[in-house]
Amino acid sequence: MAGRKFFVGGNWKMNGTIESGKKLVETIKSAKLDSNTEVVIAPPAIHLLLVKDALSGVEHVQVSGQNAYHKASGAFTGEVSVTQLQDAGIPWVILGHSERRTVFKETDDQTAEKTKAALDAGLSVIVCVGETLDEREKNESVNVVVRQLNAVADQVKDWTKVVVAYEPVWAIGTGKVATAEQAQEVHAAIRKWASDKLGQSAAESLRIIYGGSVAAKNCKELATQNDIDGFLVGGASLKPEFTEIVNARL
Numbered sequence: 001m002a003g004r005k006f007f008v009g010g011n012w013k014m015n016g017t018i019e020s021g022k023k024l025v026e027t028i029k030s031a032k033l034d035s036n037t038e039v040v041i042a043p044p045a046i047h048l049l050l051v052k053d054a055l056s057g058v059e060h061v062q063v064s065g066q067n068a069y070h071k072a073s074g075a076f077t078g079e080v081s082v083t084q085l086q087d088a089g090i091p092w093v094i095l096g097h098s099e100r101r102t103v104f105k106e107t108d109d110q111t112a113e114k115t116k117a118a119l120d121a122g123l124s125v126i127v128c129v130g131e132t133l134d135e136r137e138k139n140e141s142v143n144v145v146v147r148q149l150n151a152v153a154d155q156v157k158d159w160t161k162v163v164v165a166y167e168p169v170w171a172i173g174t175g176k177v178a179t180a181e182q183a184q185e186v187h188a189a190i191r192k193w194a195s196d197k198l199g200q201s202a203a204e205s206l207r208i209i210y211g212g213s214v215a216a217k218n219c220k221e222l223a224t225q226n227d228i229d230g231f232l233v234g235g236a237s238l239k240p241e242f243t244e245i246v247n248a249r250l
């Protein structure tokens with residue numbers, strides 16, 4: 001709210017085929033999407049250029065990498081660099097997703113290093129933060145996200161091209177969506193952190209989006225919250241209902 005453009009990311013994760021990706025793009029292209037919402041689709045790396053080309057000319061819809069390596073080039077088998085994304089015309093990258101942190105053991109500092117490198121390469125970044133169930137039960141949610149954000153802020157001073165995704169790990173892919181109140185509480189804490197750390201004007205323009213079992217049936221209530229500026233959608237971004245989530249504010 002407060003003049004921030006609504007933002008909906010579709011993170012396809014490691015799902016789909018060339019055919020299914022093309023079909024999803026057709027669904028997006030044929031839908032009437034809210035022109036006040038910025039949409040970013042993050043297909044698997046091997047489908048990035050295909051999806052980018054298929055979406056070319058579609059207004060308000062861009063593509064994103066799901067991860068990137070901070071070095072520009074070199075002997076890093078299997079990695080794609082921030083510079084290569086930029087060179088390929090991919091304007092966004094998701095960094096610090098909880099699956100990168102938990103499955104691939106990426107640390108707060110690595111996420112911060114990648115975020116700095118991506119911004120330096122000219123990309124925009126969706127940086128993900130969020131607590132585990134254990135941390136929530138210990139009342140640590142805000143401490144955890146603040147720790148994760150502080151690591152990024154140690155390396156990144158200008159947050160103009162950063163979107164923060166709050167994704168409680170216990171809500172990802174589980175069907176257990178955070179209630180609107182639970183999500184708003186952490187989003188407000190993130191905005192307060194941003195105001196203290198980055199200044200009031202940066203905090204007011206920072207988009208803080210929610211991720212974790214967002215679906216057509218729960219997106220509208222979440223979208224009414226003051227500090228929820230959009231969504232990062234996983235499972236539902238692989239279905240036609242994604243377009244209803246994009247239109248959550250209509």
Ligand SMILES: O=C[C@H](O)COP(=O)(O)O
Binds near residue numbers: 011174212214233236
């Ligand atoms: O990046 C997206 C999030 O991990 C949420 O995934 P999900 O909507 O399947 O819970």
